[in-house]
Amino acid sequence: MTEIKQYLDNLENALKEKYPDQKEYLQAVAEFMGTIEPFLMKNPIYVEKNILELLLIPERLIEFRIPWMNDRGEWKVNTGYRVQYNSALGPYKGGMRFHPTVNQSIMKFLAFEQIFKNSLTSLPIGGGKGGSDFDPKGKSDGEIMRFCQSLMQELQKYIGPNTDVPAGDIGVGGREIGYLFGEYKRLNGYQSGVLTGKPLAYWGSLARTEATGYGLVYFVQHLLNDQKETLKDKKVLVSGSGNVAIYAIQKAQELGAKVYGCSDSSGYVIDPDGIDLELVRDIKEVNRERINVYLTQRPKAKFYEGKNIWEATIAYDIALPCATQNEITPELAKIMVKNGVKVVAEGANMPTTLEALEVLNDNQIIYCPGKASNAGGVAVSALEMAQNAQRLPWTFEKVDQELNQIMKNIYETCRDTSLAYLSKEDLVAGANMAGFEKVAKAMLSQGLV
Numbered sequence: 082m083t084e085i086k087q088y089l090d091n092l093e094n095a096l097k098e099k100y101p102d103q104k105e106y107l108q109a110v111a112e113f114m115g116t117i118e119p120f121l122m123k124n125p126i127y128v129e130k131n132i133l134e135l136l137l138i139p140e141r142l143i144e145f146r147i148p149w150m151n152d153r154g155e156w157k158v159n160t161g162y163r164v165q166y167n168s169a170l171g172p173y174k175g176g177m178r179f180h181p182t183v184n185q186s187i188m189k190f191l192a193f194e195q196i197f198k199n200s201l202t203s204l205p206i207g208g209g210k211g212g213s214d215f216d217p218k219g220k221s222d223g224e225i226m227r228f229c230q231s232l233m234q235e236l237q238k239y240i241g242p243n244t245d246v247p248a249g250d251i252g253v254g255g256r257e258i259g260y261l262f263g264e265y266k267r268l269n270g271y272q273s274g275v276l277t278g279k280p281l282a283y284w285g286s287l288a289r290t291e292a293t294g295y296g297l298v299y300f301v302q303h304l305l306n307d308q309k310e311t312l313k314d315k316k317v318l319v320s321g322s323g324n325v326a327i328y329a330i331q332k333a334q335e336l337g338a339k340v341y342g343c344s345d346s347s348g349y350v351i352d353p354d355g356i357d358l359e360l361v362r363d364i365k366e367v368n369r370e371r372i373n374v375y376l377t378q379r380p381k382a383k384f385y386e387g388k389n390i391w392e393a394t395i396a397y398d399i400a401l402p403c404a405t406q407n408e409i410t411p412e413l414a415k416i417m418v419k420n421g422v423k424v425v426a427e428g429a430n431m432p433t434t435l436e437a438l439e440v441l442n443d444n445q446i447i448y449c450p451g452k453a454s455n456a457g458g459v460a461v462s463a464l465e466m467a468q469n470a471q472r473l474p475w476t477f478e479k480v481d482q483e484l485n486q487i488m489k490n491i492y493e494t495c496r497d498t499s500l501a502y503l504s505k506e507d508l509v510a511g512a513n514m515a516g517f518e519k520v521a522k523a524m525l526s527q528g529l530v
């Protein structure tokens with residue numbers, strides 16, 4: 082074992098001892114630490130200066146109480162979080178997640194990944210993430226509004242256009258961002274750049290809603306182009322049917338792919354004629370219903386209740402996991418391989434377990450890690466910040482073109498970095514090493530802070 086490997090193992094073991102129950106966080110750290118050694122061998126200064134140990138500890142972790150009243154007049158309370166992980170490259174930037182599973186481990190893994198993702202965009206944004214264990218399902222508009230207002234009463238103390246700029250994630254879309262923005266404005270005055278993913282009426286960016294899903298498909302397109310292939314007639318399955326999934330399906334279909342399935346937390350749908358996206362949007366975006374409603378208008382489709390879409394046995398080329406973390410287990414990865422999948426590109430954050438990743442690697446499946454392939458959302462958030470600072474809106478075409486170029490750059494950076502350090506293509510290692518390099522350089526030159 083090299084000295085550097087020993088150093089990395091020691092750091093990881095110390096975290097395991099300190100946070101034995103934070104399994105998602107430890108998983109994200111393990112994935113990163115497992116790939117960074119070749120970079121450190123050639124750049125030992127970062128080991129000498131112990132940058133890794135500094136990087137692993139969040140600059141700040143805020144946990145707070147969110148009291149709110151439901152429609153029956155009952156008092157309720159949830160826990161809120163904001164993890165301000167690293168500001169070497171700019172203000173903390175990352176979404177807010179509302180989901181009952183939210184806890185410190187999930188917040189820390191998301192914020193940790195966000196550091197490298199944001200670095201890969203080459204835009205001036207540091208890494209952060211936040212959210213609450215509040216479950217928005219089944220809540221009225223009034224309940225959502227009161228909850229968001231109460232959350233912002235506390236969060237507003239810690240954010241601002243030049244300090245920390247939250248956005249959406251699972252359970253947080255335009256409606257929630259609107260309520261959060263309104264409350265921030267009431268307390269601090271109008272500051273358009275304090276949140277991104279805003280509705281267009283008050284300085285949201287065109288194409289931000291589409292950005293993560295479109296960016297994911299652009300990433301896959303650039304990867305396929307490298308192999309003299311295109312998306313035309315490729316068979317695709319997508320997990321989830323939320324923001325990222327919907328716009329990934331839209332762009333994939335526009336580029337000629339056939340998308341046969343999508344899902345939500347109640348099960349998955351396979352449509353032999355291809356997914357009717359307008360119907361999915363009506364069900365999920367407009368009516369906030371369950372995905373099985375799809376069958377009422379598409380009788381040839383099948384719904385698999387309570388099942389994970391990666392259990393499906395159907396031939397396809399490309400898997401786009403766009404739901405949540407750890408949705409692809411090793412057992413499911415084996416099914417995917419049997420189905421003939423060639424590319425797995427992550428729209429979600431860390432949807433593949435480390436063991437599932439091994440299965441994909443053993444079978445030479447091309448794997449695009451979320452911190453690279455889903456970076457389009459946060460990249461356009463940074464473009465929204467630029468538009469807000471300029472006080473000038475850009476056209477959809479301009480934002481979309483920038484997004485496509487950013488995804489191309491990220492793909493090529495990951496590819497070329499892994500070729501340089503490993504003499505083979507490994508997008509996970511490439512993403513981690515290239516993402517780390519910029520952050521580490523900035524940390525070193527900013528001194529011990």
Ligand SMILES: NC(=O)C1=CN([C@@H]2O[C@H](COP(=O)(O)OP(=O)(O)OC[C@H]3O[C@@H](n4cnc5c(N)ncnc54)[C@H](OP(=O)(O)O)[C@@H]3O)[C@@H](O)[C@H]2O)C=CC1
Nearest residue numbers: 250251252293321322323324325345346404405429430458
């Ligand atoms: N929004 C963005 O810009 C970005 C999002 N991401 C990541 O993409 C993923 C999806 O986010 P987004 O589309 O914004 O969120 P949404 O809330 O819009 O949609 C989430 C989708 O995933 C499904 N889902 C959530 N949890 C589970 C679960 N435990 N099991 C099965 N299905 C589940 C939801 O089903 P149901 O409706 O039943 O809850 C829904 O279809 C997340 O991992 C997020 O971190 C990454 C980069 C940027």
Ligand SMILES: O=C(O)CCC(=O)C(=O)O
Nearest residue numbers: 175176248250458459462
């Ligand atoms: O747009 C943003 O700031 C955050 C997007 C996000 O949360 C993510 O990339 O996971």
